[in-house]
Amino acid sequence: MFDLLSLLRSLMVAIAVMIGMICNVGAEQINVITSGAFSVAFKQLVPIFEQKTGHQVNMFFGASMGSAPDSIPTRLGRGEAFDVLILAGPALAIFIDQGVVLDGTRVDLANSTIGAVVRKGAPKPDISTVDALRNTLLQAKSIAYSASASGTYLSAEVFPKLGIADQLKDTARKIYSERVATVVARGDAELGFQQLSELFSIEGVDFIGELPPQVQQTIPFSAGIVKQTQKRQIAQELIGFFASEEAAPIIRKTGMHPLMQKMPW
Template identity: 45%
Template sequence: MHDPLSRPMAVLSRRTTLFLGLAALIGFQTGDATAQRRPRELHVFTSGGFTAAFEALAKQYERDTGVHIVTEHGPSMGDTPQAIPNRLARHEAADVVILARSGLDRLAEQKVVTPGTTVDLGLSKIAVAVKAGAPTPNITTPDALRSTLLTAKSVAWSDSASGVYIQSAMLDRLGIADQVRPKGRMIPATPVGKIVADGQAEIGFQQLSELKPVKGIRIIGLLPDTLQKVTPFSAGVVAYSPHQAEARALIAYLASPKAHRQIRDSGLEPVVAKVTP
């Protein structure tokens, strides 16, 4: 016997199925839009001076937010393909850059960094290292450092902010540029500490935060105060990043008190964040 309710129930079932299908489609599309607004990952370029601090902070940020951080490394300046300005010129995927302030300011002037997003994160000082087990040279005063450099058979410094200062300013201030530059090497990309550890240079200069992670060396100490150059390491949002708000949120996190312990442990001095126009 034909059930008079079967036809209406079949129609209702088809309508219900259609409604649920449409709801699922709308939900899927809404989910896609949310995923676009909240990226699952951010790409960050950082130079060596902030690398150790950022490695710890990126893990912490991922735990707190669920956003995956993809980290790439490169010098703040220089002619190597890995240098951050050169990578940005090629429009490699990037949302945030962290590098020496002088390099960041140049990127801001070139409109590669979004205006109003540059923030100082940590202050870095230059340190001196020798191979582990080597005699300890005296660098405690400018005169002692001058004597040490004149005696050294080979010297290395980076091709980034610290090395540019040593080669173009400090040696002149010590009055030994003509004697030391010929036996000095400006090292591109490779950490200076590794060059010293491998015995390719008797003494090396680089940011303390870049020397600390290197094995096989002994850090003698910082440059004397009257010769020291303090370099801010700073962050900015890449102008072509499709995730401007999320990149700003990451920088705010790096500049917050939550990040101070990791920054200090890496050999940098945390600074109170200040956004510049």
């Protein structure tokens, strides 16, 4: 009887292993890196994709541009291997031109706009018009802005356009490898600017508004498939899911505007 029970147990274990192997047929791992603006939606969407497909997504994060050690250009430059990049559209276009990302695989997932925060409970300055924004920037004792796409736009275009770039040299600083709102929340900056999706996810700050339309920048965040990938089919499945109607409510909830484009393949 003992031997029979042992045999039955062994058979049950073997059957369970076989079922597990069958269920995981075709399941693979894929490496995906995203920049900050899409990262909140990304973290919520990945588990849904994994459950639907059985594939495993290894998640990585870095700025769209810049030379920070964890920025996407830096990580690619030192040979880190990814299958899909999700970052600001203009930055992705550079990688396509360089041959890093396959031409014809770009899909714009969502649009992002720039806003500002102050520490929770602090007075909320006015940035609703160009003149109000200029005055608020000049009066702020310390300003934090992103080292990625939105911050580059602010420092290279908005501040000069407002005629205050020189006046902000001592008060405005670029934030590397950290959310701008986190810096404001702990009191290291009075005023912080970044994409809305990156501001909304941080506690300890109050949102004061978006940049006025005359100086606002709408940035598409886009996905592309890395040329060297061996997982192109899975990459296409993943991007297709992120661009789907199913994913749209989550993207919208995180402060971005889903685009739901058709796939180019």
